[in-house]
Amino acid sequence: MSEADLAEGLRAQVREFLSQHDPATTERLEFVRARFDAGLAxxxxxxxxxGQGLPRIAQKVVDAEFAAAGAPTNRPExxxxGLGMAAPTILAFGDDEQRARWLKPLWTGEDIWCQLFSEPGAGxxxxxxxxxxVRDGDHWVVNGQKVWTSSAHIASRAMLVTRTDPDLPKHKGLTYFGVDMTSxxxxxxxxxxxxxxxxxxEVFLTDVVIPDTDRIGEVGQGWxxxxxxxxxERVALGAFALPREGGMIGFSAKTWREHPERRTAGLHDRLLRLWxxxxxxxxxxxxxxxxxxAGQPGPEGSGAKLVYARLxxxxxxxxxxxxGGDGLRYSDWTMHRPDSADFYGRDSGYRYLRSKGNSIEGGTSEILRNIVAERVLGLPPEIRLDKDKPxxxxxR
Amino acid sequence: MTEVTRAADVTEQAEDAAAARSRLPDLTYTEAETDLRSAVRSVLEERATAAAVLARTETPDTYDIGLWRTLASQVGCAGLLIPEAHGGAGASFREAAVVCEEIGRAVAPVPFIGSAVIATAALLELGVADLLGQLAAGATTAALAVPFESVPMVRPEPTVRLAGPGASDQPGTYRLTGSVKGVADALPADWLIIPADGVPYGVYLVAADAEGVRRTPVTSLDMTRQLADLELDGVQARLLGAGPAAEKAVATALRAGAAMLAAEQLGLAERALDITLAYVKQRYQFARPVGSFQALKHRFADWWVAVTQARAASRYAAACLAADDPDMAVAVALAKSVCSDTAVLAGQEMIQLHGGIGFTWEHPAHLYLKRAKSSALALGTADRHRAALAALVNLPPA
Structure with missing residues (x-):
């Protein structure tokens, strides 16, 4: 089937769906659940x-059609x-029962997922x-501390990596769970x-009981x-091109245009280089x-992340x-707990500080350079002292 | 800190997919482009080895015309941009850019950009059918007689003017007098296309071996593209176009040249990276490959990232030229500025990361550095192109 035929067929399916579920009158959750059941999520x-087992690229047709109809969304923001990382993990490594149990409420937004990976001693x-x-019959008992967990305060479930066998080398003794955050x-x-x-x-886990049916993958397959x-995570870096000046540079271009009195030759040169x-x-x-x-995410995405963080x-x-002087002021030091990361939303001072995290989160720029050097360029790996020891x- | 994801981006995907997506052309390589690349590469790998290129820079014939004839006739490089009606291949700047990348990879001494891009673009603009046919066949080459450092956005001030007709000249005969310094790809050219002042201001054609033409080879920073100084003393010329049409032809030709030079710089940067990578994988110091040291690995990663960025800019410029896209001027300014910086970085890194051997005459690293730096100075420096960008995207100077 050609891409055009495929797109037309999908548009027809969406129209048919909309005729049975009026977006104006159907309650939001009911609407998105039905959309999931129709294979149009x-x-x-x-x-x-x-889904329908179609190429990834076909999704934009469906999204555009629903958006044009003003349909309620699954609030992906x-x-x-959950959508970008937990779902593909469940699909790839979960069993049939877990896929059936977790993917629908994840997509509809009834289950918000977070990620319990990093620890104070494991960045x-x-x-x-x-x-x-530690295994105890048909369940596990978990103790430890996780950190840098966004959305943990609104999440109902989490991807959790744990150590199940300390006697094995570090990559081999790990096991992965989908843990109930209300436990x-x-x-x-x-x-x-x-x-x-x-x-x-920060998430503290004290004698948390996890049923073995919530284990994702085999015992020891956690890595x-x-x-x-x-x-x-690395390909989650935006699936669509922003328009020109759509990123952070847009703020600077706007300031430059609106404030001729602040222009200097040195700033002009920096602005043009960055633009x-x-x-x-x-x-x-x-x-x-x-x-x-058409293909799978590869290590090349690490290069995009490096550029993004630096810029x-x-x-x-x-x-x-x-x-100038306005740069000396800051909007608000009060502690807020936003539901999602916002790199651009507040003022320039916030962006200045928040961007410092960009070269740390999701792989530090130094680790990403190692990844590019080893996996893209084939340079020898770092010398490892910890690979084969229990x-x-x-x-530590 | 692995937990942070691009929630904002996910929002964009879902909420605003159609609106946020601005339409960009295909920035990858098509199958036909990849086939063309293979054909050019296989010729260059055999005929433009590093040793051969280096050796030729020390001979009187710094251009490899034999190699050019092979590329022209076997691969059809000479007439890529020329329509089939004039005997060319009727391809586009996308394909021409691929050839430039390969020539840059080999730092090959052939007049592709001067003849098959710049002179050809000028002749296409002026509609000079007879000469286009000759160029497409690959039998002759031409060069636009402007200094290699000419900036595409600035009208080159002609240093040649119309001279009075000779005593025995027929009416309508034109004669040119003057000089042009530092012209690229003029040494092997059969034809010189010369912008000249006078009434009319125009673009004229002169046979390179005509009486009164003197071409003096320049001891050039880059001897893989040796420049020539031209002197014209009452040389008989044919008028190809006059007035605004002539100015437009020159501007169009220089812009195409800048975009294709950017593609050449991309190829150069990529090959310099390949060669240097291979070296650090087999060069041992301290009982380890030097490429295993993190200080070097990180420099390679940054270099590779720079090449990925240059590739996107270069592909975009080629695609815009091919489609006559209104964003062409921005695309060319971006490509030439970014690829110039990347090529020079590559030349520098190639020498440094080779250590001592990289600083010798026998190793080709200096050829890459010299071609990189020369091409960065040519057809508008990075700085000039950023200044052009400032005007194009409304970021005026202080």
Whole structure:
């Protein structure tokens, strides 16, 4: 079937669906549940799980059609981690029962997912994590501390990586779960960051009981499952090209145009360099998307993330200088707990501070350079002292 | 800190998919383009080895005309941009850019950009059918007689003027007098296309071996594209176009040249990276491949990222030229500024990351650095192109 035929067929399906579920009068949850059941949620997912097994690219046709009809949404902005990372992990590594149980409420937004990976002692070295899960018959008992968890305070379920065998080398003794965040022993505390906000949380797990039916993948397979989750994080970097000046550079271009009195030759040179770099990175992102349209995420996405982090920081830095005296003021140091990350939403001072996290979160720029060097360019891996030793014997 | 995701981006996808997506052309390579690349590469791998290119820079014939004839006739490079009606291949700047990338990879001494891009673009604009046919066949080459450092956005001030007709000249005969310094790809050219002042201001055609033409080879920073100084003393010329049409032809030709030079710079940067990578994987110091040291790995990662960015800019410029897109001027300014910086970075890194051997005459690294730096100075520096961008996107200077 040609792409055009496919698109026309999907549009017809959406129109048929809309004729039976009036978007103006149907209650939102009822509407999105029905949309899932009709296989019009994420059409690249399998039949019976909200999709039709179609190419990923077909999704935009469906989304555009629903948007044009003013249909209620599944509020994806509240569940970015669930939709972007948990769902593909469940699809790839979950069993049939888990897929049937978890994917629908995840897509409809009834279940918000968060990600319990990093720990105070396991940042870049994620496989060093220490949260213990001990088996007790048909369930597991978990103790430990997780950190940098966005959305934990609104999440009902989490992707959790634990250590189940400390006697094995660190990558081999891990097991992955989909844990119920309302379980007794799960405590979520806000983690305040340099911006003054608490966009993240710390999560303390004390004797949390997880049924074995919530284990994702085999016992000891946790590292492979976690790696699969993180692959999806790097491609989550926007599925569509923003328009020109659609990113952070737009603020600086606007300030430049509106304030001739603040212009200097030095700032002009910096602005032009950054404008060109931002525009080229937009083009490079689109090129990457075109390459990936049919294929799987690869390590090339690490390059896009490196550029993105550096540019955001440099542009946010320039922006404060373009503001002059106004750059000395800050909007609000009160601790808020937003439901999702917002890199652009507040003022220039916020963006200046928030962008400092861009080169740390989702893989530090240093780790990403290692990934590019080793996996794209084939350079020798870092010398590892921890690979074959039992985890419990590693220095820490 | 692995937990943060791009929630804002997910929002965009769902809420605003259609609105947020601005339409961009295909920035990848088509199958036909990849086939063309293979054909060009296989010729260059055999005929433009690093040793051969280096050796030729020390001979009187710095251009490899034999190699050019092979590329022209076997692969059809000469007439890529020329319509089939004039005997060309009727391809576009997308294909021409691929050829430029390959020539840049090999730092090959062939007049592709000067003849098959810049001179051809000028002749296409002026509709000079007879000469286009000759160029398409690959039998002759031409060069636009402007200094290689000419900036596409600025009308080159002609340094040649119309001279009075000779005593025995027929009416309508034109004669040119003057000089042009530092012209690229003029040394092997059969024809010189010369912008000249006078009434009319125009673009004229002169046979390179005509009486009164003197071409002096320049000791150039980049001897893989040796420049020539031209002197014309009452040389008989044919008027190809006059007035605004002539000015437009020159501007169009230089813009096409800048875009294709950017593609050449991309190829150069990519090959410099390949060669250097291969070296650090097999060069041992401290009982380890030097490429295993993180200080070097991170430099390679940044270099590779720069090449990915340059590739996007270069592909966009080629696609815009091919489609006559209104964003062409922005695209060319972006590509030439970014690819110039990337090529020079690549030349520098190639030498540094090779260590001592990279600084020797026998190693080709210096050829890459010299071609990179020369091409960065040519057809508008990065700075000039950013200044052009400032005007195009409404970011006026202080």
């Amino acid at each position: 994420w059409v690249h997912y399998p039949v019976g799980l909200g 509240r569940n970015g981690i 870049s070295d994620l496989a060093n994590l220490a949260t213990r899960a 007794p022993g799960v405590e979520v505390r806000p983690l305040r960051q340099a911006t003054g906000e608490a966009e993240f949380n 492979q499952v976690a790696t699969g989750t993180l692959m999806n 060109a770099a931002a525009e080229v990175s937009r083009l490079a992102g689109e090129r990457l998307r075109q390459q990936l349209a 955001n920081q440099e542009i946010a830095d320039l922006q404060l200088e373009l503001l 985890w419990k014997d590693l220095p």
